[in-house]
Amino acid sequence: MRLPIYQVDAFTDRVFAGNPAAVVPLERWLPDEQLQAIAAENNLAETAYFLRSDDVFELRWFTPAVEVDLCGHATLATAFVISTLLEPGRDRLDFVTRQAGTLTVTRSGDLFTLDFPSRPAEPVAAPDPGLAAALGGPAPVSVLAARDYLVVYEDEAAVRALAPDMAALAKLDRYAVCVTAPGADGVDFVSRFFAPAQGIPEDPVTGSAHCTLIPYWAARLGKTALSARQVSARGGELACALAGDRVRIGGKAVLYLEGAITV
Structure with missing residues (x-):
């Protein structure tokens, strides 16, 4: 099986900065063990997997060791891939996640803004x-x-x-x-x-x-x-805002790599 893969540097406007994430589009969910193995092979902080479900996208994130409940930079990277490469010009994306609810990302020019839950300490x-x-x-x-x-x-x-x-x-x-x-x-x-x-x-x-x-x-x-x-x-820049029980996290992204993996 060959799967497309993109590597995106998130929360930056230049390569070799920000946080790199792998983004892998799927047509169906693979077994969790396979998703984890791919993430371990990528050896990046996060590998994001998504698939289309009507007009929204199901989204999951894996470190090299575990699946995580919420990830910002890989969500930004996924939104960048979809709106820049797969569906150019799309300025709103709704991601359905397993533990963090529905997360919306909007795009204005080259700025992507994540709508995430607030988690006060x-x-x-x-x-x-x-x-x-x-x-x-x-x-x-x-x-x-x-x-x-x-x-x-x-x-x-x-x-x-x-x-x-x-x-x-x-x-x-x-x-x-x-x-x-x-x-x-x-x-x-x-x-x-x-x-x-x-x-x-x-x-x-x-x-x-x-x-x-x-x-x-x-x-x-x-x-x-x-x-x-x-x-x-590597460093990164974020434009932030508090909106009641939600937060807005804004940043840019840049494509580093585009290819295919064989599993």
């Missing part, structure tokens, strides 16, 4: 005692949690300087760890994201983490429109 009275040490930096200002730990630092320099112990992070009692701090030079906040237990030591740009980052920074800064930067080695 709450303070953690007793975070995992190994958390701060595992992150390999100074003591954080505060620790909150939603799906992931949200660890807040004093400034961007502290976030950039973190040298996490990935083996220790993989043993923590949450899905992943997002670290954040106020930004500078017109950026409201910065972040990094670590999910070694899910097969992703450091994710370059994490859309789903902004479901938690946006409500936190909107409340802290007293505004609903925010600019964000993920300060991984």
Whole structure:
């Protein structure tokens, strides 16, 4: 069986930056074991699979190790592939997912905006005692949690300087760890994201983490429109907004690779 495959760099306007995702269109769902094997072979943070169902698209995401409940950059990459290559000019896409409900992506020029659920974090009275040490930096200002730990630092320099112990992070009692701090030079906040237990030591740009980052920074800064930067080695830019119990996450994307896989 030959399947088309696209590799897209998301949350960036140039190749070799942002977060790479594989996008694989399907005509029917393959066995989960095969979907996971393809994702492991791709060895990217996410491989997205989609198939058309009437006028919407069913969408699933896999890391090299597990299927995930929500993924931003691979959703953006999928929307880019459909509206740029497969159905040029399409400016709205509705993705039906298994755990995150229906996710809408709209396109305006080269900007794609994801409509995702807001996932506010709450303070953690007793975070995992190994958390701060595992992150390999100074003591954080505060620790909150939603799906992931949200660890807040004093400034961007502290976030950039973190040298996490990935083996220790993989043993923590949450899905992943997002670290954040106020930004500078017109950026409201910065972040990094670590999910070694899910097969992703450091994710370059994490859309789903902004479901938690946006409500936190909107409340802290007293505004609903925010600019964000993920300060991984590849880096990425996100235009963010809080809209009630939803968040808007905007970004660009660029095609890196187009081909076929044989399974």
